[in-house]
Amino acid sequence: MRVILERNATQTALVGCLLVLLFVMPAFAGEAVLKDIAVTNTDSHLLLYFNVDDCFTEDMKKAIDSGIKTTFNFFVRVYEDRTFWWDKKITDIKVSHDVQYDNLKKVYMVRLFEKGDKTIFVQDFDEVKTLLSGIRGLKVAELENLKKGKSYQVRMMAELDKIRLPLKLHNVFFFLSLWDFETDWYTMDFTY
Secondary structure, eight states: OHHHHHHHHHHHHHHHHHHHHHHHHHHHHOOOEEEEEEEEEOSSEEEEEEEEESOOOHHHHHHHHTTOOEEEEEEEEEEEOOTTSOOEEEEEEEEEEEEEEETTTTEEEEEETBTBSOEEEEOOHHHHHHHHTEEEEEEEEEGGGSOTTOEEEEEEEEEEOOOOOOHHHHHHTGGGGGGOOBOOOEEEEEEO
């Protein structure tokens, strides 16, 4: 009888520890999320703003500083809500931001493809993080494609492009798999 009680107490303690880890570990994981989402418009276009938080790790900075080209992809879709039918897709956009460090010039080369293919030279890594992780004023739809009084949804997500290295380098840069991320899809409803 005593052996059974000790085993049950041990199992209960083990299950308790696992439950604590289950709930505590996500708090330390630093999962990338979309924040500060805003939808607005100009006279001709629907504009989208958002930031990705918790998407940079120390391993990621080391990889970038070693010269590995890093690309963030942002996916945006606009749908017209329809009650008794499938939602109608208005827009499906993929936008990329990339960075590569030039060791000779000691500068980060950043490209934001929604702003054209122009390279921005930056020396401060905090500024690089701000540029890479934000969408500011992305034209997601022409207003002529939207109907007054109708309900719409903007769905968005971000991911870090998977790094593809030659097979032998995967053994050297094993940490690269640790900083792949992909956010959940986020939805913002609005009426035009």
